Amino acid sequence: MTVTTETSIIVEGLTKAFYEPRTDSETIALKNLSFSVRKGEFVCLVGPSGCGKTTALRVIADLEQPLSGAVQVVGGGRPAVVFQEQSVFPWMSVQDNIAFPLRVRGMWRKERLERTRHLIDLVGLNRFEKSLPHQLSGGMKQRVSVARALAEDADVLLMDEPFGALDEQTRLELQQELLRIWDASGKTVLFITHSVDEALTLADRVLVMSHRPGRILADLQVGFSRPRDVVELRRDERFWDLTYEVWSLLKGSAVGEGEA
Amino acid sequence: MTVTTETSIIVEGLTKAFYEPRTDSETIALKNLSFSVRKGEFVCLVGPSGCGKTTALRVIADLEQPLSGAVQVVGGGRPAVVFQEQSVFPWMSVQDNIAFPLRVRGMWRKERLERTRHLIDLVGLNRFEKSLPHQLSGGMKQRVSVARALAEDADVLLMDEPFGALDEQTRLELQQELLRIWDASGKTVLFITHSVDEALTLADRVLVMSHRPGRILADLQVGFSRPRDVVELRRDERFWDLTYEVWSLLKGSAVGEGEA
């Protein structure tokens, strides 16, 4: 772990709402959200569906503007993003999709394909380099998105449920790879997941959000030593304590959107 | 459990391949896949990403034709399907999306909205009936798809990772609701999931698929009594035995696509 005391992401009093001119109505997605992520830290964000996780991530990625409050990504470079939605370009082959961030930087095709070859290995798509996305399964497309974000080699990685559609085996492998890359590179990672297991396996800290409009309900330090063994972890009493804590926080908060 | 001895879904020697005329190459998704599902049974299908689960489901739903082998859905009516992909119609409001299958049957708008109101409750989208999909979060869209499939009230329900993008709390709630509906209605359910936990929580039987081209590696009976309590279940030794069995099956089979 290369967590320092420098701050990497600062979210301060962030409020974000969506306005619908047709009905002159508004949806408040985030209200006064504050948290920060230190440089090199791996933070997971969990919270009920529709609570504003994606919205927060989009504001941090500078894809949306805050209504009030401030968001800052400290230090050079823009964050790399893995989107929750299917975001693979249908007109590019798997390898071109993955190498796209390098193309943006003006790298030659030969070089960028060389540089991203190991990412194709990493996500297990070796025979599919030249396939177009419509020839892939749902999980395979998701793996392409992950590889694309890793290709950027940014200091900050924003990941929105990146392993959502993967079988456990592939998911575990990619989790391990992500941790390895994170550990070796000192990247800052903000990782949205709906799996408490996953959050506890990966994170230094878990932020638990309330249901919409999202606020931070709890900021839990996850103190397990690294590298973490998935099976070992589950034998640890503290794992279940934390799981229980997160669950009860979510339970107190997550109700069907309309039942509140 | 209302499992009878009648068969509901029969898959017999199913082979399915995709041909790419540009390169004159083929991808064999399924090779000689055979299994059957009894009427009223709840069967989960797990397997590595890209192994052909979605393909199998699409053939059963009559959206693709088998290359060889046979697929039969016994008894009246076509199955209801929840797709893995985002499949909510962007031009329809949440309530119209959910009521779409009833519209297909020629029901009047008033009646079909009435009939589907409880489904909107069920998936917790009460304040969003009139919202358009682009105003929803990823998980909310997925909940719309689930509600739409339930609106069909078909005898056979085919679900492709329906709860993939949901937080655990919402997911647990919907799992319980699904089980309740299944129990009350005697539906046959074929449920694809990448979560072994989920499979063991829901299923009467778990089918484990090999990596591509997909075959059935194991057909595991899940004998827990119902209704199942999620927390209780995890205290049961057999749960962990089964988990271990599935995992080791998957581990033996699931390798990155290209590494084989």
Add this chain to the structure above:
Amino acid sequence: MSATNTNTDHMRPAENAVTAELSTQEQARLRAPFHRERVFRNFSYFSPLVILLLWEISAQLGAIDRRFFPPPSAIAETFLSMIVSLELFRHIGATLQRVAVGFLMGAIPGLFMGIFLGLFLRPRQIVGPILAALYPVPKIAILPLILLVFGTGDMSKYVIIAIGVFFLMYYNTFGGVRQVPQIYLDVAQSTGANRYQVFTQIALPSALPQIFTGLKLSAGTSFIIIAAAEFLGARSGVGFFIWSSWQTFSVTRMFVGIVTISMLGYLTLTLIDLIERRVVPWARN
């Protein structure tokens, strides 16, 4: 390894969170861009006036020959006198009526043909090439034949417009339907939707954005075609007015006609834009 910083109010009752409201300033800031947009948009409808302004200036400065490009002020003068004498209205009425009928006669079949061939492979393969072969037939060359079949009256003008509109609507609708994501068709098929339902519930709405492109192209083209068609066998209509003015070298009157027909077209296009904004609310922006 345990909660260090649990937000103190995390046990607030959930209702509280839902009643969370925006401050007045936030409310205002949230709406401001939309209001600004609306204002800007309303102004932007008048941006074509820039052309007239440039033209007026060039004419006044003598940069362009006033005999052949009379300044908009002169055109406006004639325009007003023709409005007062109601002369123009007769022509406008005739043109609008022909455009409306011809437009509908072409757009409706084009729309249906586009959806139909977009959805079904075999008809597409057989009928598609036939339409592709008919499309480039030079309409002006077969005008006498159209007159032969439909007479010199308004029917032949409807038909001429309808032919032009048909192909624009057909190709755009077709393209739109071909781009309907397969998943939507799969959903429809899995619910047992029949062909008619796939037609109306899936293909049509999903192709709407491109259908609107077709409508805009068709509307613009209708006015272009009617101007040409009214050169033939008509005694009324803005196209006739332009042509007869030109025959007698009444340049200012001719420009009154050109500006009138362009304005009619522009208003129609703007109207379609407004309708699109209402009917396709899910599109980007």
Add this chain to the structure above:
Amino acid sequence: MSATNTNTDHMRPAENAVTAELSTQEQARLRAPFHRERVFRNFSYFSPLVILLLWEISAQLGAIDRRFFPPPSAIAETFLSMIVSLELFRHIGATLQRVAVGFLMGAIPGLFMGIFLGLFLRPRQIVGPILAALYPVPKIAILPLILLVFGTGDMSKYVIIAIGVFFLMYYNTFGGVRQVPQIYLDVAQSTGANRYQVFTQIALPSALPQIFTGLKLSAGTSFIIIAAAEFLGARSGVGFFIWSSWQTFSVTRMFVGIVTISMLGYLTLTLIDLIERRVVPWARN
């Protein structure tokens, strides 16, 4: 509660599964639809011949007036004699050259303007209405002005075609770009792509299907327009040939011209279709 029916071969080495192969019959069955499709498609290019057949029959049966609709066999005869005398080739050459130049002069700016206005709000709001106001200006009415500005030579013909093509390409490209899913633009923005890259890497490929619709419409329209443009002030080209045949009521010759120009248009449309199939392989079917 435990494995009851474990497939015996689940421990087969993984390689085995990958080397799993289809039987020869399966191979054949897998490819059969594609071969069948190819054959059918190749045949379907000739479906327009059906029109000629129906026409021939009607003419032979006397159902249509042969003075105005001479049977295709008679047209073919004249056609052949003109091919032999090389007379037609001069006209075809002139027409094709004008169409090619005019098409490019209109399509390229139309494409760029469509992408540009599709991506950027402010330019769209200012320039969009100006284009909408210019689009319905009746081209035939401003022909004299075009002649005045561009002279009586080929340049004015290029310009006339270019104007028509411009708007078709602009509106279609614009529509396509407006439909680019926001997520793709978000991806580009998050990787720090500059405007030029968004232009070429995202907006252009994503709008390609609709751009192809625009290309097809433009190509068809180019041939329609050139026929009209060559009516006025040309002494070569298929349009001139048609027109002079009409002037002398040489109906069979006129149809030779009409069929020639339609065939040129049809071939161009078919060519664009083939290119589309290669360039947009990700589209449905």
Add this chain to the structure above:
Amino acid sequence: QSGPIEFLYSPFTDYAPFFVAQEMGMFERYGVDVSLAPKTGTAETIQLVASGNSEGGAATWGAGLFNSINMGATVTIVATMARMPESGRSPSPFMVSQQAWEDGIRSVEDLRGQRVGIPGPGGFGIYSVALALETGGLTVNDVEAVYLPPPATAAAFLNGSIQAGWSIEPFATRLEEEGLAQRLVEDHAYGVELGFIAFNTEFVEANEDAIVGLLAGYIEASRLLDGGGWDDPEVQGIIGEYTGMEPDLLNNIAYTVRPADGTINLDSVRAQEAFFHSMGALEYEGEIDISQVYRTDLLERANALVDSAQQ
């Protein structure tokens, strides 16, 4: 003047002298370099010439010309382009459709209230139709005018959209051959001035010699044609090239003619002006001052040139 003189024409046999002069080297012989540019109507010709975009051109009389002169178009008229012959078959007969003929319309009087095809409201066509109707005591207002160009006229004759209409050779002959229409009046327009040759005024003033040369070539070609040259296969080939007509169509039809010296019959022009006045097509009162734009000296010099060359 550098480069060739751009001279505007329409692809009709009326303009044949220009084609012949160009292709048979007559312009060249008189020392002018001419490039013939096709155009459509009188209005375009005037516009292009007056604005200096083209140096000169030939076009037909009509409301367009009168109005443009009135509004100060800077053109100078120098010679006639063509006129109707004084006798014999008309190159532009007034025709009645076969169907109307069979329905009993055998004379101009029978056309009262019927539909009559006219090419347009401002040119020779409507004037010619008015003259034809006058032979039966009718005016244009006694019939229903339907504006149609020749090709559409054929269709309109067949489907009964018009009962009678203007026509022109070789279209008229073809209509007869196909049994679509018959000649009803032939003698209505004898001697009527059809068109003129005009140049940009500034250009004329600066290039008198070139214009004299061009006119000389034109006069020589006219004399060749009106002296029986129409039957020459070489001439027919040239005309076919410019008009898109098959050479055999050029036999057996009537042609417009030109006086040997190319002068304009101003009385005919005045009569046309009066007619368009009566139609309300002119934007001024009274007569325009044609002499202001009509120069005869250049034509005289050209005639002298040709005469001396032909001796």
